Amino acid sequence: xxxxxxxxxxxxxxxxxxxxxxxxxxxxxxxxxxxxxxxxxxxxxxxxxxxxxxxxxxxxxxxxxxxxxxxxxxxxxxxxxxxxxxxxxxxxxxxxxxxxxxxxxxxxxxxxxxxxxxxxxxxxxxxxxxxxxxxxxxxxxxxxxxxxxxxxxxxxxxxxxxxxxxxxxxxxxxxxxxxxxxxxxxxxxxxxx
Amino acid sequence: xxxxxxxxxxxxxxxxxxxxxxxxxxxxxxxxxxxxxxxxxxxxxxxxxxxxxxxxxxxxxxxxxxxxxxxxxxxxxxxxxxxxxxxxxxxxxxxxxxxxxxxxxxxxxxxxxxxxxxxxxxxxxxxxxxxxxxxxxxxxxxxxxxxxxxxxxxxxxxxxxxxxxxxxxxxxxx
Numbered sequence: 244x245x246x247x248x249x250x251x252x253x254x255x256x257x258x259x260x261x262x263x264x265x266x267x268x269x270x271x272x273x274x275x276x277x278x279x280x281x282x283x284x285x286x287x288x289x290x291x292x293x294x295x296x297x298x299x300x301x302x303x304x305x306x307x308x309x310x311x312x313x314x315x316x317x318x319x320x321x322x323x324x325x326x327x328x329x330x331x332x333x334x335x336x337x338x339x340x341x342x343x344x345x346x347x348x349x350x351x352x353x354x355x356x357x358x359x360x361x362x363x364x365x366x367x368x369x370x371x372x373x374x375x376x377x378x379x380x381x382x383x384x385x386x387x388x389x390x391x392x393x394x395x396x397x398x399x400x401x402x403x404x405x406x407x408x409x410x411x412x413x414x415x416x417x418x419x420x421x422x423x424x425x426x427x428x429x430x431x432x433x434x435x436x
Numbered sequence: 437x438x439x440x441x442x443x444x445x446x447x448x449x450x451x452x453x454x455x456x457x458x459x460x461x462x463x464x465x466x467x468x469x470x471x472x473x474x475x476x477x478x479x480x481x482x483x484x485x486x487x488x489x490x491x492x493x494x495x496x497x498x499x500x501x502x503x504x505x506x507x508x509x510x511x512x513x514x515x516x517x518x519x520x521x522x523x524x525x526x527x528x529x530x531x532x533x534x535x536x537x538x539x540x541x542x543x544x545x546x547x548x549x550x551x552x553x554x555x556x557x558x559x560x561x562x563x564x565x566x567x568x569x570x571x572x573x574x575x576x577x578x579x580x581x582x583x584x585x586x587x588x589x590x591x592x593x594x595x596x597x598x599x600x601x602x603x604x605x606x607x608x609x610x
Binding site for chain 2: 267268269270271272273274275276277280284292295296298299300301302303304305306307308309310311312314315318319326330333334336337338340341342344345348359360361362363364365366367368369370371372373374375376377378379380381383385389390392393394395396397398399400401406407408410411414415418419420421422423425426428
């Protein structure tokens with residue numbers, strides 16, 4: 244798929260809140276896929292690469308990565324009000340639904356019989372996340388060594404089930420070094436001088 | 437009151453060790469709430485986790501449900517604030533730092549170095565979710581495959597595959 248070279252748009256405070264409201268409300272089985280969809284494809288606040296960079300920072304910091312990204316994206320466009328609006332947007336609808344679920348659970352001692360439907364939704368959500376990762380790989384035009392690092396990270400987390408802080412500590416330094424080298428900021432060779 | 441403060445303190449610590457988000461911090465959350473504090477037993481921990489999965493939104497809200505069970509609505513408020521605030525303040529600080537350093541020629545490439553790791557971990561999260569759904573047989577794996585290709589190759593709203601998965605599940609998985 245060719246990437247449409249559309250310019251990015253600066254969201255108003257209201258857009259920021261409403262966009263994140265949608266991400267939270269539709270994010271069954273997690274919000275990562277919806278966040279990229281709304282921010283990059285639907286509302287075009289950030290390019291594919293800008294979003295991936297913010298997500299990368301959100302990933303290495305503690306806390307929910309999309310929540311961290313919401314703080315950073317909110318701040319980028321509207322400072323403290325932006326960070327607060329994006330954060331409120333992403334959490335408010337799910338919290339209201341959670342409170343309703345807690346009340347149901349309190350009253351009936353169990354959840355409504357939604358387990359089969361939820362199993363189907365969870366499977367679709369898993370596919371959404373996998374598809375989103377493939378889509379990003381297709382659009383980001385990563386260097387060969389970056390693809391190798393990507394596969395290593397996925398393998399270490401999904402197959403070896405290593406703790407994520409360990410994966411980040413092990414892979415971030417070589418990955419950053421490779422990226423700096425590509426940018427010509429680390430000596431390419433003696434002849435480059 | 438002391439219970440609420442204890443909840444706030446416990447979840448604030450969890451917030452700062454939660455590199456990788458909710459699923460990464462779950463074992464430590466179990467250790468803190470069930471083994472160390474004795475606030476919940478194993479069965480209710482598992483039930484509350486399932487309860488949180490039914491709601492949309494960031495998985496980290498599993499903390500809110502645990503807090504609610506431990507200390508009612510006050511507990512929910514404390515657990516939510518504790519889980520979200522320290523990490524958000526840190527993210528705020530780092531965003532400020534990258535803004536201040538924006539002229540530095542090494543900043544963009546350095547941040548770019550985190551991109552493959554971010555996408556790799558995203559892929560891993562999807563694979564782990566797919567494996568978890570395979571406990572219901574082959575149908576969920578088919579849904580995973582269709583949904584992956586749908587999201588990857590088209591620009592239609594993923595809401596369709598979520599609805600389709602839910603409908604298929606409620607007809608065929610009961």
